Amino acid sequence: MLSNSLIELDRAHLIHPVSSYRSHEATGVRVLKSGKGATLTDVSGRQLLDGFAGLWCVNAGYGQDSIVEAALRQLRELPYATGYFGLGSDPAIRLAARLAELAPGDLNHVYFTLGGSDAVDSTIRFIRYYYHAKGRPQKDQFISVESGYHGSSTAGSGLTALPAFHAGFGVPYSWQHKIPSHYAYRNPVGSHPQAIIAASVAALRAKIAELGAERVAAFYVEPIQGSGGVLVPPPSWLKAMHAVCKEHDVLFVADEVITGFGRVGPLFACEDDDVVPDLMTTAKGLTSGYVPMGAVLMSDRVYNTIADGAGRAAVGHGYTYSAHPVSAAVGLACLDLYENGLLENGRKAGHRLMEGLRALADHPLVGDVRGRGMLAAIELVTDKERKTPLPVEADAGRRIFDRAWDNGLLIRAFAQGVLGYAPPLCCTDADIDGIIERTRTTLDQTLEDEDVRAAMKG
Ligand SMILES: Cc1ncc(COP(=O)(O)O)c(C=O)c1O
Structure with a gap:
């Protein structure tokens, strides 16, 4: 099929996530065709370095034969098995057990979902059930x-604190509350780690x-x-927030999707801060995006309270595709890769990525460089002293994304002028260097834009 007709079919029929439907109709889709390692090829044959691993999910990189083989084997042997009626499948059980073994502390129980949103949504249901079971529904x-x-999801989007996910949707609900972000670059208390931690602790306590x-x-x-723009809290921030929750008998949910x-070095980021959450949500890298899957990891305490509370009654939460055997087989193949060199390569590549991005700090447009491992961002400003964001006319999200694309680089360009990086963990040195080089070219070109130059003079 000609790509032109694909573009027309897309325009007429395919609704894209988190997009302006009208702008997308006007612009048209860019169709991706194939991938290998960290490189994508579109239908026109253009090759791109994928600096964002799809949507921060293809951690293993494209074209990993062992993943494909595992999926094929499972598709041939048993493409579907329900978890209802007390049934199960070999890969789902093994994956649950392996996650329990690898996850921090007593996160020993796993409920599989199809992705991150329904994992978060499931935690809301489980937590409500947990407190009912404890006799504390209030x-x-x-x-x-x-x-x-x-x-x-309907409920999870209200925990999300980004305006686009609320406007027009009737969320957040009255039971959903927020505290300020740690956002070190623009935190009113300054950028000192201890001050940021103290402010967040005080905000949570006050809430x-x-x-x-x-x-x-x-x-x-x-x-x-x-x-939110790859906002990295200071070391021990997570631990401090966890301690406040413990102090007040509040469940701590780490969203590790x-x-x-x-993505940031260890298998789970919580390990860096030595935190064992009560519940953890995961997805994305769980199956490296090859097939959909997410998981809620639940501590012994939460699981046992729910189990005892329900007794002989069913806990009425379930999906047809929970613990899907093909996804689980893919998940096991991904874990094999992570454990056999991929995490190690990711740590090495992450080091190179951060070094490369830090070297961009001298660019006139770069106000902040932040990240950990293979998760990073640079924040663009027109005045480093005043931290002035790019002018709205610069349409940073669109213009920089397009420009990077033309330079053979796929990154996330946030509307506020933040460039996000989350490359596959399989990146070679040359891949990382290419990401940095193409970023510099993109920044140099942006520096030539009339509206950006005018803002810099102003
Ligand atoms: C932290 C976090 N939680 C939840 C989600 C939702 O996951 P999904 O898009 O798989 O539904 C995402 C997606 O990017 C995420 O970043």
Whole structure:
């Protein structure tokens, strides 16, 4: 089929996630055709370095034969097995057991979903059920962090704290509350780690006091805020927030949908801060995006309370495709890769990525460079002293994305002029160097834009 007709069919029929439908109709789709390692090829034959691993998910990189073989084997042998009626499948059971073994502390129980949004949504249901089982149903208020992203399900989108996910959708609900982000580059308390931690601790304490600890069910947090612009908290920030939750008998939910599976170095980012959450949500790198799957990891305490509370009654939460055997087989193949060199390569490549991005700090447009491992961002400004964002006319999200694309680089260009990086963990040195080089070219070109130059003079 000609790509032109694909573009027309897309325009007429395919609704794209988180997009302006009208702008997309006007622009038309870019169709991707194939991938190998960290390189994508589109239908016109253009090759691109994928600096964003699809949507921060293809951690293993494209074209990993062992993953493809595992999926094929499972498709041939048993393409579907329900988990209802007490049934199960070999790969799903093995994957649950392996995750339990690898996850921190007593996160020993796994509920599989299809992705991150339904993993977050499932935690909301489980947590409500947990407090009902404890005889404390009034503990029904949820707290999350400004600029956080926790998916776009009906309930989860209200824990998300990004305006586009709220406007027009009637969320957040009255039981969903926020505290300010740690956002070190623009934090009103300054950038000193201790000051940022103290401010966040005080904000969480104050929010719990305002609502009443007896009403607060859970606190949701990403170890590094992804969709909010890759906002990296200082070391020990997560630990400090965890301690406040413990103090107030509030469940701590780590949303590791992006940060899990080697994205920031260890298998799970919580390990860096020595934190064992009560629940953890994962997806993306779990199957490296080859097939859909997410997982809720639940601590012994939460699981046993729910189990005992229900007794002989069914816990009425389930999906047809929970613990899908093909996804689980892919998940096992991904874990094999992570454990047999991929995490190690990711750590090495992450080091090179951060070094390369830090070397861009001298560019006139780069105000901030931040990240950990293979998750990073640079924030563009027109005045480094005043931290002035790019002018709205510069349409940073669109213009920089397009420009990087033309330079053979796929990155995330956030509307506020933040460039996000999350390359596959399989990147070679040459891949990383290519990402940096093409970024510099893109920045140099942006520096020539009339509206950007005018803003810099102003
Ligand atoms: C932290 C976090 N939670 C939840 C989600 C939602 O996952 P999904 O898009 O698989 O539904 C995402 C997606 O990017 C995410 O970054």
